[in-house]
Amino acid sequence: MASTDPTVRIIGNDGVIAPTEAAEPYLERAMALDEERLLGFLTDMVHTRAVDVEAANLQRQGHLGLWAPSYGQEAAQIGSARAARAQDSIFPAYREHGVALVRGVEPVDIVRMMRGVTHGGWDPAAHGNFRPYTLVIGSHTLHATGYAMGIRFDAPVTGDPERDEAVLVYFGDGATAQGDTNEAFVFASSYQTPQVFFLQNNHWAISVPVSRQSRTPLFRRADGFGMPGVQVDGNDVLAVFAVTGALLDDARAGRGPALIEALTYRIGAHTTADDPTKYRTDDELAEWTARDPILRLRRHLEQRGVGAEEFDRIDAEAAELASTLRGQVLAVQDPPRSLLFEHVYREPHPLIAAEQAWLADYEASYGESS
Amino acid sequence: MTQLPLAKALNAGLKRAMEDDPKVLLMGEDIGRLGGVFRVTDGLLATFGEQRVLDTPLAESGIVGTAIGLAIRGYRPVCEIQFDGFIWPGFDQITSQLAKLTNRLEGRERFPIVIRVPFGGHIGSIEHHSESPETYFAHTPGLRVVTPSTPNDGYWMIQQAIRSDDPVIFFEPKSRYWPKGEVDLESPPVGLHVSRVVRTGTDATLIGYGPMVSVLLAAAEIAAGEGRSLEVVDLRSLSPIDWGPVVASVEKTGRAVVAHEAPGFLGMGAEIAAGISERAFYSLEAPVLRVAGFDAPYPPAKLEKLYLPDADRVLDAVDRTLAY
Numbered sequence: 001m002a003s004t005d006p007t008v009r010i011i012g013n014d015g016v017i018a019p020t021e022a023a024e025p026y027l028e029r030a031m032a033l034d035e036e037r038l039l040g041f042l043t044d045m046v047h048t049r050a051v052d053v054e055a056a057n058l059q060r061q062g063h064l065g066l067w068a069p070s071y072g073q074e075a076a077q078i079g080s081a082r083a084a085r086a087q088d089s090i091f092p093a094y095r096e097h098g099v100a101l102v103r104g105v106e107p108v109d110i111v112r113m114m115r116g117v118t119h120g121g122w123d124p125a126a127h128g129n130f131r132p133y134t135l136v137i138g139s140h141t142l143h144a145t146g147y148a149m150g151i152r153f154d155a156p157v158t159g160d161p162e163r164d165e166a167v168l169v170y171f172g173d174g175a176t177a178q179g180d181t182n183e184a185f186v187f188a189s190s191y192q193t194p195q196v197f198f199l200q201n202n203h204w205a206i207s208v209p210v211s212r213q214s215r216t217p218l219f220r221r222a223d224g225f226g227m228p229g230v231q232v233d234g235n236d237v238l239a240v241f242a243v244t245g246a247l248l249d250d251a252r253a254g255r256g257p258a259l260i261e262a263l264t265y266r267i268g269a270h271t272t273a274d275d276p277t278k279y280r281t282d283d284e285l286a287e288w289t290a291r292d293p294i295l296r297l298r299r300h301l302e303q304r305g306v307g308a309e310e311f312d313r314i315d316a317e318a319a320e321l322a323s324t325l326r327g328q329v330l331a332v333q334d335p336p337r338s339l340l341f342e343h344v345y346r347e348p349h350p351l352i353a354a355e356q357a358w359l360a361d362y363e364a365s366y367g368e369s370s
Numbered sequence: 371m372t373q374l375p376l377a378k379a380l381n382a383g384l385k386r387a388m389e390d391d392p393k394v395l396l397m398g399e400d401i402g403r404l405g406g407v408f409r410v411t412d413g414l415l416a417t418f419g420e421q422r423v424l425d426t427p428l429a430e431s432g433i434v435g436t437a438i439g440l441a442i443r444g445y446r447p448v449c450e451i452q453f454d455g456f457i458w459p460g461f462d463q464i465t466s467q468l469a470k471l472t473n474r475l476e477g478r479e480r481f482p483i484v485i486r487v488p489f490g491g492h493i494g495s496i497e498h499h500s501e502s503p504e505t506y507f508a509h510t511p512g513l514r515v516v517t518p519s520t521p522n523d524g525y526w527m528i529q530q531a532i533r534s535d536d537p538v539i540f541f542e543p544k545s546r547y548w549p550k551g552e553v554d555l556e557s558p559p560v561g562l563h564v565s566r567v568v569r570t571g572t573d574a575t576l577i578g579y580g581p582m583v584s585v586l587l588a589a590a591e592i593a594a595g596e597g598r599s600l601e602v603v604d605l606r607s608l609s610p611i612d613w614g615p616v617v618a619s620v621e622k623t624g625r626a627v628v629a630h631e632a633p634g635f636l637g638m639g640a641e642i643a644a645g646i647s648e649r650a651f652y653s654l655e656a657p658v659l660r661v662a663g664f665d666a667p668y669p670p671a672k673l674e675k676l677y678l679p680d681a682d683r684v685l686d687a688v689d690r691t692l693a694y
Contacts, residue, residue: 146439183432343477
């Protein structure tokens, strides 16, 4: 007795359109994507990987303190990011480099945090409402939900998807065990926020497999919170785009929050500080490497008749992007010393002022002969 | 001037802040229909509606975390934590997120969130309902921590806290919710982060805040009957500390006793004692003495009188400082 595959998949690993039954509600959205749009997705994905690989190299060469690779998760990130509309707000965890690029964050700004010059990196208002990375697992899901509550309190839904706002919040399988994430589900459902929870199940929370986080498929948890839950093949960019777009539009139209579980895989390490060979098998890695999301989309485009010169052009652009990033990273200056004190508070604070003055005096005293 | 208890003065202050700024909203457990377990938000749901007075799900991290999102959206949330001992599920959002977000965003955004916390003992309650956790928050960069000791301060300080563009942890002395005091509805006494001499004297300085101020004033009254003149300073703000009045008083009296309900070890009293010794060392005739709750978990109600510093214990410290 074969149960129905619950996963939304539109193109198979061979690039051929072969929708699962679960994909039916999303097919129209996916099929509306023309070749130019899909080439755009491929460009985003290849760029993301190039930036990611270059950043990991920069870390290995001592130019960054740390890097959290996104390698392998490009379809999940680009498909969902491209489904968001300009007016939407996006709350990432810290591995959403592809989403950052789509929302207009410069690669060097993504990397600056990892070079130790900032805890932030960019102005969300000037970068597609893309919030700063949040490193404490699950914390930002509540911020996203509060923001979405604010959207609801601000103004009634107009019914125009080009105007009504929604929130897209990213997190991983590890975050599903956190209290904050579950509280975010409760608040979102309770206040019927215009919000999509985008769970990238990359199967590993550092060294702990998803089976330790959950004994039930994660998308099914949505039922318990009273919201729709959809599982999507996270390495199928068409499926991810269609599902995210549909649920974001439902949310912005006032139909409440939803949870998407995108099945994908973290091909790289959790961060450059860990060693995946200690906790997962070569076979598992090989199995997922064979499902590479970029190759899948490329096969699909080849079947549509896209020629090799297009792919070569995209690859060359990506190489150029990586090279530019390298140059920019090496040129990043240390932050001004005033950064230590400047933004602790917005309003004057006597203790901060006194400590800043003390440090200036202390440093000035270096030059005095004893 | 009007006579109000602190709880009603806070209610009036919240109402006025909400009238002044449509972006101010209240959120917490049981604050709407019930009006809060101490009735501080009584009637505000009826006045302002459920988009501005939110009976939230029962989850403190959720309350603080969604308040942060609402602040990003441009709101000025005022969160109520039902009791001092229930703040810990929200501690991570307060200290890891709220306290650091202004800094993380390098000043690009503001996080004008007030977290109201009824605190302290004297109410004969069960475990987790009488704690004094102020040090944890005063120790955290990025937060401001204040506590009113009178209805007038309550009325004005809550409005000042709501107007602050920085996060403010607002501790309300629950033992002072009910006694009435004069409230001047026209003009604020002083700024939010100003400490004040509330009784003048010449022999020693008593320093406290929140629920302890009335105890210190009672101690000073008893001492006056014995021919001793004690000055009392109400800190009002625990972060930042307004050292001016504290130091000026100690320079005058040469002696200081600092008191709080919280455990003494690494408490506010330690910071006050260190700060005085750094700033007024040559004026001191005696070491700064601390009178505090014991370094034990808050006891069952039948023992709280033994646990809490009272006027006698304060006067015992006064005897000791005068003996130097």
